Amino acid sequence: MKLAHLAFLFCLIQFVFSDDSSEIPTPDATADDLYAYSGDDFRGNVPKKTHFIMFFAPWCGHCKKLKPVWEKLSKEINDDENSDVTVIKVDCTKETKLCSDEGVAGYPTLKLYIPDKDPVRYTGGRDIESLKKFITSSINPSDDADIAEHKDGLFDLTDESFNEHIEKGSHFIKFYAPWCGHCRRLEPAWLELAKAHIPSDDDTSSVKIARVDCTAHKTICTEHKIQGYPTLLWFEEGRMTKKYQSSRSIESFESFIKEMSGEKTEPKLVDNVKKPTPKPVVAFQDKQDEQEDDQSLLHLDESNFDFNTAVDVTFVKFYAPWCGFCQRLAPIWEELANEDFSLVKLGVKIAKVDCTENNALCKKYEVKGYPTLLLFKDGNVIEKYSGSRTKDDLKQFVLKHAEQQAEQQTKEEL
16 A cells, blocks of 8 residues: 555655646637637737738638738738737638628638728739738838739739839720620730730830729729720820720731821721620729639629629529528539639639629519529620539539520621
8 A cells, every 4th residue: 555655645746847838728729719819819819019910701712822822921021029010810701790891792802901001902912922022111111012024925014113103105005894795805905915925125115015903993093984895995105095996916006006007008908797895895994893813703693793793604603591491402503603704715713693782683684583694795684594602513504604695696796
């Protein structure tokens, strides 16, 4: 018995005086809990310090891709004692009111909040270097921040850099929207044209090729009365001098450049065929939801519905949040929006409309039950979907009708 007591005392002494703390487990926060704000956290901290915030939903495919980059950025900046910025995320499935109040219409939405200033929405690349550069340039803008630089001859202009860029010399500029199918089909030719006119350091007379994303830079597009996409304008010494309205081929672009540069060109034979021009689109709405170029699912309402369905093919889900069938379809619809439709000649967009908030719009399209799935082409309903609600069946339905519409459009142009 004495031996047992001695053994117990020995173990107790060894435990008390042991300095091996690694043997005692401590609870760690999960990765999902790190650097996350609740609504109370947001309201208490954001007005006091600069914050870069990702508003997300756990089921969102783009959010999942961004997650490791955002966590690395959060750790790197938040763990820096000298940092004046906090990088945070907000789960919009938990903080629905906060996300609604902050105008979050799609996921992920990235916003920079600087005290006493309007929040700035980030729409650039989602690699860590681009995110860090955005933070730095926003907090410490340099004198060179408004100077546009080209990549392979192509200048991406903003509201801030536009006027200074066109002040001297000749400029051929494309005004576009990322969701526009005609713009996407023009893009390869525009990139090729830019590469053919890479500016040299000693040649200030050569034309510069540029583009402006009108969904991100509305001020300059409104100023130049952009009413449809793409719009191609020629600027000379700071003034718009001519709108390009010919064929969208490299050859035609080069002939136009020679003409505007004062070079003599041989008369060009043009087939006596009248090609239809794309439907003009109302470029801006006061309450238009700005969708990111890589944000696939469009959230439409009465203010932006016509704007987003005006060109190409749009597959729209009319739903009610309380509807059980709608809730089961929601993750499938999100997956459908992330599918690749690039092989179709026409642009394809996947969208949804909440009928509890847009009653008049849903009545207009005779929505009598939820969910109602309608396929639009150039603003008109072409078919109501009534098949199986699997992702593959829905995708095949879209591909079938998009290809049919593309073939019909090609025939009309011949």
